[in-house]
Amino acid sequence: MAQDRFAAQMERMHTGKGFIAALDQSGGSTPKALRLYGVTEDMYDGEEAMFDEIHAMRSRIILSPGFTGEKVIGAILFERTMRGEVAGKPTADLLWEDRGIVPFLKIDKGLTDKSDGVQLMKPIPGLVDTLREAEGSGIFGTKERSVIHEANAKGIEAIVSQQFDIGRTVLSCGLVPILEPEVDIHSPTKVEAETILKERILSHLDTLQDGQNIMLKLTIPTQDGLYDAVADHPRVVRVVALSGGYSTDEACARLARQPKMIASFSRALTEGLTKQMSDAEFNDALGANIDQIYRASVAGA
Template sequence: MNTQQMEKIKTGKGFIAALDQSGGSTPKALAEYGVPEEAYASEEEMFDLVHEMRTRIMKSSAFHSDKILGAILFEQTMDRKIDGDYTADYLANKKGIVPFLKVDKGLADEKDGVQLMKPIDHLDETLKRANDRHIFGTKMRSVIKEANQEGIHKVVEQQFEMGKIIIGAGLVPIIEPEVDIHSADKEAIEHQLKEELLTHLNMLRDDERVMLKLTIPSKDGFYQELVDHDRVIRVVVLSGGYSRDEANKKLKRNQGLIASFSRALSQDLHADQTESEFTHALQTAVDSIYDASVNKTQ
């Protein structure tokens, strides 16, 4: 465990950039960036193009450790290089940004009002490679759509079961039970989810610590107990389909929460922008997300 990186994530001012679009979400991410599906003829070409997009973001002067604490990477990104260095080493050594890795393999079909994670095949091998590539922590996502107690329990149970394996490998897990922002039950889900999270956090040993990535709550300050829990390193939130302006506005009203945005970070970036235009758009996004993460209105 890198103690310097741990201290940065635990106490640093800033946010975590999510650059972890996977195979299923990559075509949409590329299309929003201005690269249509007809621009590539194979999955290999698609991943080459998305790595070019991510590399452009990470190499930008707007992407720096003054305001960005960490970055979540897709598995293929971890195994690729930027300027001759593996991506995690480039982030840590050239940018001062802590690298994380998305380890889930996508979502299972909905059952009991939730989507559990698909089985994470070869997790031990992935975690070994993550350590070899100097990754600090991991991220894995589930989705909750209904206030179904059994379904929510299964989501949290699965997340913590995987989280303990990740802790055992010497990495920090980001546990992400996303709540669908369009759910009519959103506030009821959040009450049930918080109780499940507190129950599982209280079952961790003193030396077992996690991060949480949650949907911005309907009630301001609702997750303060999680922020203050001694088994929680940091609580970050996803934009979850909100526009960047709306997500920032909601985040600003929640003490202790910081952003871990994906689409809201990159929504104004386009392949055909000049470097000056690209840098300006990214800097605008970084500045606004940073401000919402560190300057609260409560």
């Protein structure tokens, strides 16, 4: 049963038309996400109440009529969301069984200080235990983020090496990793950094063995089609794009020019949504965002 589910989810990730929703804001980014949603710090008391608010927001999104596998093929969750329930059902099971959406888990624990023009991931305590729990909870894969600020070859190699090392641990636990070496969209050397990143990714991909299949989540490149060779590599299931601070309109316009990338947007997905909206207003606004991101994701398919 579990093998059948995994195989069906792998096929969906490899060939499905649509995009991956990023619903994985964690402790540091949650207050900002809630403010954009119309929930300010004076409207909740303490961390537990804050996470209750963000879970309610995510549940509202997941249960919205337009949030289905027809256009949303995957969703990235925060640990608390994975361990929680939506409409009385474990989140991962509801996503796959009721909505046709493949569940992923964010596993990184934040970033180190900048060194050699990059920010590596902090250590991830109890990673294997978390991965085993995720696999047992019906999670298909993981997502782990680090950031490149400058076209520094040493720093970029360190980023890619760390991503692949963690990716191998994820693979050993039966999950599919989404490696996310983000390039800062404001970097003055973005084009050069992306060129170095592509070369290092391709080099590391060649070290993977048959069956060690991964995904990548990358900043939409300045040079259209830059990551086509990465997407075509036999060890790559899919290349997805982060919005990286671009507005929804700009992110979608840029993505539509990348025929071998699909979206994995967070802020762009929830742009314009507020707690104060009626359900009809909320569903219409979210549906419009989903439609726009979907169109950009399938534009070159």
